[in-house]
Amino acid sequence: MRSAFGVTLLGAGMALASTPVSSLIAQAGNKLLTVPNRFIVEFQSSADLPQTRRSTGAPENIYESLRERKISFDIHHEYNSPGLFVGVSLTLNNAQDVASLRSTAGVVAIRPVKLFDRPSPIDFKNVSDSDSGLPDSEGVHIITGVDRLHAQGITGHGVKIGIIDTGVDYTHEYLGAGFGPGFKVAGGYDLVGDAYTGANMPVPDADPLDQCAGIGTHVAGIIACNPNNPFNVSGVAYDAEIYAFRIFGCLGGSAEDVIVAGLLKAADADMDILTLSLGGLGGWTEGTAAVVASRIAASGKIVTIAAGNAGDAGPWYSANPGNAIDAISVASSDSPIIPLQSLTLQGSMHAPIVYFSSLPLPVNGSLPLYATSKNTTVADDACNPLAASTPDLSTFVVLVRRATCAVTVQLAHLAAFNASVALIYDDGTGFTTAISVGKFKAVLIQASDGVFLAQQLATGTAVNVTFPQEGALVQFPDPKGGLVSAFTSYGPTEDLFFKPAITAPGGHILSTWPVPLGGWALLSGTSMATPFMAGSAALLLSVKGKSAEVVATARSVFQSTANPLASSHTDGALVQTTTQQGAGLIQVYDALFATTIISPAELLLNDTAHFVGTQKFAVTNTGKSPKTYTLKHSPVGTAVTVPTGSILPASGGPIPLSADYASVSFDEETFTLNPGQTHEVVATFTPPQVDATTFPVYSGFIHVVSDAEDVHASYMGLAASIIDKAVIDTSTEALGIQLPLLDDPSGTNEAANYTFVNGDEPFLLWRLAFGTAVLRVDLVTADTTLPGAVHGRGIVPIFTFPQSQNGGTFSNINVVGPILEHDYAPRNDGTSSQDLNFVSGLNMTNTFANGTVIPNGSYKVLIRALRVTGDPDKEADYDAWLSQTMGVFVT
Numbered sequence: 001m002r003s004a005f006g007v008t009l010l011g012a013g014m015a016l017a018s019t020p021v022s023s024l025i026a027q028a029g030n031k032l033l034t035v036p037n038r039f040i041v042e043f044q045s046s047a048d049l050p051q052t053r054r055s056t057g058a059p060e061n062i063y064e065s066l067r068e069r070k071i072s073f074d075i076h077h078e079y080n081s082p083g084l085f086v087g088v089s090l091t092l093n094n095a096q097d098v099a100s101l102r103s104t105a106g107v108v109a110i111r112p113v114k115l116f117d118r119p120s121p122i123d124f125k126n127v128s129d130s131d132s133g134l135p136d137s138e139g140v141h142i143i144t145g146v147d148r149l150h151a152q153g154i155t156g157h158g159v160k161i162g163i164i165d166t167g168v169d170y171t172h173e174y175l176g177a178g179f180g181p182g183f184k185v186a187g188g189y190d191l192v193g194d195a196y197t198g199a200n201m202p203v204p205d206a207d208p209l210d211q212c213a214g215i216g217t218h219v220a221g222i223i224a225c226n227p228n229n230p231f232n233v234s235g236v237a238y239d240a241e242i243y244a245f246r247i248f249g250c251l252g253g254s255a256e257d258v259i260v261a262g263l264l265k266a267a268d269a270d271m272d273i274l275t276l277s278l279g280g281l282g283g284w285t286e287g288t289a290a291v292v293a294s295r296i297a298a299s300g301k302i303v304t305i306a307a308g309n310a311g312d313a314g315p316w317y318s319a320n321p322g323n324a325i326d327a328i329s330v331a332s333s334d335s336p337i338i339p340l341q342s343l344t345l346q347g348s349m350h351a352p353i354v355y356f357s358s359l360p361l362p363v364n365g366s367l368p369l370y371a372t373s374k375n376t377t378v379a380d381d382a383c384n385p386l387a388a389s390t391p392d393l394s395t396f397v398v399l400v401r402r403a404t405c406a407v408t409v410q411l412a413h414l415a416a417f418n419a420s421v422a423l424i425y426d427d428g429t430g431f432t433t434a435i436s437v438g439k440f441k442a443v444l445i446q447a448s449d450g451v452f453l454a455q456q457l458a459t460g461t462a463v464n465v466t467f468p469q470e471g472a473l474v475q476f477p478d479p480k481g482g483l484v485s486a487f488t489s490y491g492p493t494e495d496l497f498f499k500p501a502i503t504a505p506g507g508h509i510l511s512t513w514p515v516p517l518g519g520w521a522l523l524s525g526t527s528m529a530t531p532f533m534a535g536s537a538a539l540l541l542s543v544k545g546k547s548a549e550v551v552a553t554a555r556s557v558f559q560s561t562a563n564p565l566a567s568s569h570t571d572g573a574l575v576q577t578t579t580q581q582g583a584g585l586i587q588v589y590d591a592l593f594a595t596t597i598i599s600p601a602e603l604l605l606n607d608t609a610h611f612v613g614t615q616k617f618a619v620t621n622t623g624k625s626p627k628t629y630t631l632k633h634s635p636v637g638t639a640v641t642v643p644t645g646s647i648l649p650a651s652g653g654p655i656p657l658s659a660d661y662a663s664v665s666f667d668e669e670t671f672t673l674n675p676g677q678t679h680e681v682v683a684t685f686t687p688p689q690v691d692a693t694t695f696p697v698y699s700g701f702i703h704v705v706s707d708a709e710d711v712h713a714s715y716m717g718l719a720a721s722i723i724d725k726a727v728i729d730t731s732t733e734a735l736g737i738q739l740p741l742l743d744d745p746s747g748t749n750e751a752a753n754y755t756f757v758n759g760d761e762p763f764l765l766w767r768l769a770f771g772t773a774v775l776r777v778d779l780v781t782a783d784t785t786l787p788g789a790v791h792g793r794g795i796v797p798i799f800t801f802p803q804s805q806n807g808g809t810f811s812n813i814n815v816v817g818p819i820l821e822h823d824y825a826p827r828n829d830g831t832s833s834q835d836l837n838f839v840s841g842l843n844m845t846n847t848f849a850n851g852t853v854i855p856n857g858s859y860k861v862l863i864r865a866l867r868v869t870g871d872p873d874k875e876a877d878y879d880a881w882l883s884q885t886m887g888v889f890v891t
């Protein structure tokens with residue numbers, strides 16, 4: 001089986017049309033989503049077995065049964081956490097054995113082992129001590145009320161937080177400078193070793209030190225960095241105990257069986273809170289890591305997980321395992337202030353000019369300015385080699401306008417004339433995006449400053465530039481500050497769960513970094529928002545105790561007190577969709593001292609076919625005096641998730657919002673509660689009447705308002721039936737050619753015979769416009785036809801799926817054998833064909849999925865994908881596509 005789903009890689013940005021289709025197949029299989037032949041097998045827990053069989057233990061019985069049947073396997077991890085997960089991860093030495101494994105007594109489930117990419121931080125900046133005076137984390141502490149808790153001495157004392165990540169550099173002075181009982185980093189475990197990449201064998205040891213990767217150390221600082229450091233930052237819960245469970249090596253990703261081992265190890269080590277700043281391809285609430293994380297949360301722990309940084313990929317894409325039903329999936333908000341450096345001018349009167357870097361550009365002295373063009377609207381400045389008459393630029397600061405070509409292309413043209421320092425002025429693309437400059441000393445400046453400089457040169461004024469190495473730090477107000485970070489992945493899940501759950505500060509966060517790598521760094525990402533949430537949860541537990549009830553209601557308490565954010569700072573902008581901000585920006589002080597508790601705080605209305613229009617939630621007055629409450633409905637922007645006429649979800653930028661709102665009525669709009677009393681609110685919703693083909697996700701808040709408090713429940717639903725959403729992309733939208741495609745690299749796209757030697761093999765290319773719980777690629781006989789439309793509901797049923805969940809061997813007519821099966825496949829995404837998950841595909845071989853050779857003959861390839869909420873046994877609920885004839889002629 002050569003399944004071929006890539007990982008998301010956003011923002012590469014190359015034109016679609018310029019990519020030859022034949023190159024896509026190489027790319028489609030570039031990064032495999034799953035580890036070949038490795039499975040996580042869940043056993044019946046011995047507690048579930050009859051008393052008589054308990055003594056022998058389930059794993060041994062199962063291994064014995066496998067050996068008896070000559071199934072050869074290697075064990076990687078044994079999981080023995082009764083009540084959470086009992087099972088094993090193993091590699092089958094013969095792929096054929098998967099069916100036997102599945103039918104072994106005592107085996108409850110088999111799931112493939114997915115690969116998770118290491119979270120790539122956004123806007124990475126290395127910070128040094130000379131930057132003291134940077135905005136302390138107090139900025140983000142103030143907007144969330146953490147500063148007021150610190151002032152009361154609430155700092156997370158007595159709470160244990162397990163960080164499942166790259167490890168922690170506990171040698172850091174402000175992370176306690178030590179490891180083990182009595183230190184801030186009180187324990188943990190290294191499940192993988194430095195050299196682990198996700199593709200090789202982990203080498204565990206007892207020491208989770210991180211001096212090469214960094215994210216885990218940054219996460220640890222956001223939670224627990226000691227105050228009174230050169231940058232004046234402090235962790236949200238700096239007296240909490242940290243335990244580091246290392247599941248990433250220095251480079252690369254991690255496999256799901258390791259992540260599951262890390263989760264269970266942290267749970268078994270009695271952590272109060274588990275936090276994971278990682279995420280793979282999104283959409284589903286399924287997958288072993290998500291299922292285990294959810295069970296751990298349900299067992300009485302708080303689990304916080306990043307929502308993902310794939311905002312560009314559009315809706316229905318919140319990350320796994322963050323989609324774990326009972327976990328808290330965390331979105332990021334941008335900080336209102338970014339610490340940036342400024343340069344000064346000589347020869348021209350002008351205030352210092354801010355440039356996009358937290359560190360001073362290491363350039364000494366005053367250098368004259370040179371512009372590659374004095375035209376301030378030129379669109380392709382320095383996109384072509386500079387004129388031969390250009391002087392030697394080694395002693396200049398070169399001014400360039402950001403252009404249609406890549407910055408690296410512009411810099412290469414400058415370097416050809418020995419330039420080494422450049423100011424790139426914004427062309428409207430935005431001043432908040434860091435640029436990639438390699439070793440070149442180049443920084444972004446704002447459009448107005450660039451225009452001013454170009455005009456000075458145009459009028460013949462000689463201007464010099466100086467980059468002060470000290471004292472030039474500016475607290476730059478981020479125009480997008482206070483909004484949800486654009487990079488935050490959008491939910492909801494394919495099955496309409498409310499993800500992300502909540503927003504925490506994750507944009508431009510200064511925190512600790514491994515000592516050998518500089519000690520401090522400024523990073524952005526939902527990876528930074530997640531530990532903020534974990535630290536906030538620690539503050540909650542340190543004040544309210546760790547009772548089952550406090551833990552079970554933690555998510556509701558934070559959600560009901562969160563602060564809804566707008567979609568932009570423009571006057572009259574709609575409130576941001578809950579599919580990106582969840583319940584709003586976390587307000588930690590309010591959460592801890594709320595005296596009105598709402599449960600549940602998420603009202604899941606589902607789609608129109610499964611509409612749950614009447615919702616109930618309990619309101620409890622935990623205060624000391626009676627309160628009179630009034631209910632208030634505030635809808636937020638409805639997410640138009642699929643553009644009109646398109647088969648693909650909206651991508652590449654903010655999802656369009658509409659003001660088509662649901663309406664709601666209450667059985668009682670006002671009620672009074674004495675201390676300790678509870679009232680059940682009954683809310684009846686009517687979805688907005690909108691174009692269902694755009695799959696609008698409507699949402700909003702039911703505020704419960706008293707004199708002193710304003711808390712809310714969040715609701716979300718789809719004003720369409722999700723089963724109507726096409727899954728297999730049969731359009732030309734993505735590539736300009738009809739998909740799917742069974743083709744050979746020559747691009748003939750006609751019936752052909754293949755020998756399967758020397759590259760004489762076709763490739764299969766497809767794109768999922770939506771996630772699917774069941775994806776099957778089968779070989780069928782050449783006389784097979786699909787009557788009517790090749791996709792869509794209501795096709796004449798010619799296939800049935802008697803055992804579709806049981807090996808994919810469809811015993812019915814025409815199915816010769818399976819080529820590929822995949823459960824809970826995420827959709828493809830990306831705004832550019834260079835994105836690694838843009839298409840999926842595989843080079844056909846002359847074997848079935850189980851390794852058996854396909855007999856010579858003529859066949860067709862059939863792709864089927866189950867629509868969301870479809871019945872796996874009902875062929876009409878599948879999208880289907882049938883190829884042209886493909887001859888297998890191996891000599």
Ligand SMILES: *[C@@H]1O[C@H](CO)[C@@H](O)[C@H](O)[C@H]1NC(C)=O
Binds near residue numbers: 004025026030841843
């Ligand atoms: C498919 O075959 C082509 C041509 O032989 C090769 O370049 C490409 O890497 C292969 N792709 C995969 C996913 O194996």
Ligand SMILES: *[C@@H]1O[C@H](CO)[C@@H](O)[C@H](O)[C@H]1NC(C)=O
Binds near residue numbers: 133134230231232
């Ligand atoms: C650090 O914070 C304290 C208290 O908020 C303040 O008095 C001090 O000036 C800050 N120091 C720096 C270097 O910003």
Ligand SMILES: *[C@@H]1O[C@H](CO)[C@@H](O)[C@H](O)[C@H]1NC(C)=O
Binds near residue numbers: 362363364
């Ligand atoms: C700038 O000057 C300082 C002191 O003379 C020197 O140490 C440093 O290397 C110089 N930096 C550059 C980039 O030339």
Ligand SMILES: *[C@@H]1O[C@H](CO)[C@@H](O)[C@H](O)[C@H]1NC(C)=O
Binds near residue numbers: 346347365367368464
């Ligand atoms: C500009 O820089 C050049 C080269 O460093 C220097 O000779 C000149 O004096 C500077 N001009 C001003 C106005 O500082």
Ligand SMILES: *[C@@H]1O[C@H](CO)[C@@H](O)[C@H](O)[C@H]1NC(C)=O
Binds near residue numbers: 376378379380
């Ligand atoms: C400046 O560049 C723009 C865009 O390329 C062009 O339309 C305009 O004519 C140019 N202006 C001058 C004065 O060359």
Ligand SMILES: *[C@@H]1O[C@H](CO)[C@@H](O)[C@H](O)[C@H]1NC(C)=O
Binds near residue numbers: 496604607610869
């Ligand atoms: C929505 O309904 C579908 C079909 O019954 C179900 O599978 C899914 O879990 C429901 N989603 C939620 C959030 O309840």
Ligand SMILES: *[C@@H]1O[C@H](CO)[C@@H](O)[C@H](O)[C@H]1NC(C)=O
Binds near residue numbers: 126127516518
């Ligand atoms: C950060 O800076 C330090 C010191 O300048 C350097 O040694 C380290 O390699 C840098 N780290 C990264 C990731 O750039």
Ligand SMILES: *[C@@H]1O[C@H](CO)[C@@H](O)[C@H](O)[C@H]1NC(C)=O
Binds near residue numbers: 751753887
């Ligand atoms: C494939 O080979 C078969 C058997 O030789 C032949 O009948 C058929 O025409 C061939 N098809 C193509 C497209 O060449």
Ligand SMILES: *[C@@H]1O[C@H](CO)[C@@H](O)[C@H](O)[C@H]1NC(C)=O
Binds near residue numbers: 817
């Ligand atoms: C592999 O699959 C093919 C097609 O379904 C089937 O005919 C064959 O018996 C299978 N081989 C084994 C060893 O199970």
